[in-house]
Amino acid sequence: MTEWWRGGVIYQVYPRSFQDSNGDGVGDLPGIIARLDHIASLGVDCIWLSPITKSPQADMGYDVSDYCEIDPLFGSLEDFDTLVKQAHARGLKVIMDQVVSHTSDHHAWFQESRVSRTNARADWYVWADPLPDGSPPNNWPAVFGGSVWEWNGTRGQYYLHNFLTSQPDLNFHNPAVQDAVLDVMRFWLERGIDGFRLDTVNYYFHDEQLRSNPADPDFRHGPHSASPYEMQIHEFSKSQPENLGFLRRVRALLDQFPGATSVGEVGDSHRSVELMAQYTAGGDTLHMCYGFDFLGPQFTAAHFRSRIETFFEIGPDSWPCWSFSNHDVPRHVSRWAEHARSLPDLAHQTAALVLSLKGSVCLYQGEELGLTETDLLFEELTDPRGIRFWPEDKGRDGCRTPMPWDQGLPPNGFTTGKPWLPLKPEQSALNVAGQNADDGSTLAFFRTILAWRKNHPTLALGDITFCDTPEPVLAFRRSSGNDAMLCVFNLSADDHTVAMTGLHDGTSLEPVSERAVLSHDSLQLGANGFAFIALDSSSTATLGGLA
Structure with missing residues (x-):
């Protein structure tokens, strides 16, 4: 089978915000099925589904309580099967998020692990004794604020959580944990999925000695420093060398399913390109990786050139997946607005740029409309990061607001109820129906350039x-x-x-x-x-x- 993913274009669907079918204000799988023709009309190769598995939704599905069940908020396993079948009928592959660096604290594995130090899953999570004075074992900070260590009185130990306290990290040093995770992936592959986007792929392993991280000598303190997380080089809390061995196990599993692929998310500001190249080298690790190098404020020729040249110098046979927007960062049309005379012109140019780089491409829903970041009030936020760090960091809700489908007033055909996040006039004006009727629209340009790219394989390969x-x-x-x-x-x-x-x-x-x-x-x-x-x-x- 041809390597369809190499140079392929992946369209990220954020299910909560794509299409609601039942009026509860939250997008769902039947809603995605109803809008598959829109995705197919763009000329992309694949859909990436952000988390749809069972979850208490403390972090919008990135806190999984059951890896093999669809959350009722989104539908059922039957809806999932229909979605995959209908996508395949339109020539679209489907990959799904696998959030396996951590689970929800509601997961049965953690509920068992937290009870004692001697149960069957006692070491499925990262537990550590306190220091003699009762303080946590080291200085590692959590991404969402505070320490990565949370006290559990039942065990008399701390457990590790790189994100929310309700997202305990799995212990990948335990082979049984690796086996269980691979079993989860096999479950979905056998159900017909075409691969996975692997969340926080460089967070799987931690330093077994629990050594403290060094300070980042380049960090500059200021009055608006959003988080202590930025003040360290995360030498020991993530991006450990043991990761490669597990990624080879993932690839060996995927190779049993012809055409299945993987996209790893690398979150490491100091080693992003190096890890992307390392994690996709040799043909026996991941197929593709992306980092955050093009998801930040830098918009210069030197920046784009240095990141791409460095990647291929480190890994001549490695393969990147470039993106400018996703569910974790402000939309790039707003992020880079200071470099534009016209936002639609910027939307066209950035589409042309990302679609002509060497590598695969990930487009985020609404990017084809030129959607801008939504300006939300504090009381409208749902993202725990934004709520905690407001106003220096407004969180991720602004890029997650619903798709505007129809003309008229919000919610523009997204739901018949109250949307979980508000649609506002700036985004409403960029609706799909209006752009479908305009040959000069950003949507029309996306379809044109994607079709043109398919006729020029040089741009893909x-x-x-x-x-x-x-x-x-x-x-x-x-x-x-x-x-x-x-x-x-x-x-x-x-x-x-x-x-x-x-x-x-x-x-x-x-x-x-x-x-x-x-x-x-x-x-x-x-x-x-x-x-x-x-x-x-x-x-x-x-x-x-x-x-």
């Missing part, structure tokens, strides 16, 4: 070589065999002209280019303009400085 262009111009050549494509992006709100040499007579811009004019010796790019120029392998066309 070819090599990438960067050109030495000055800021704010990013330029690179994608090449495969006798085909090549020159890709040029003006990452600014100002007009720029770039000198060009070596163009053959008759060379022209590809039709998906926008705000670009090509002449024999220059390329003019308007604000957030971009150009694609098809070349043959013998072409010596190069870009120079800004004119």
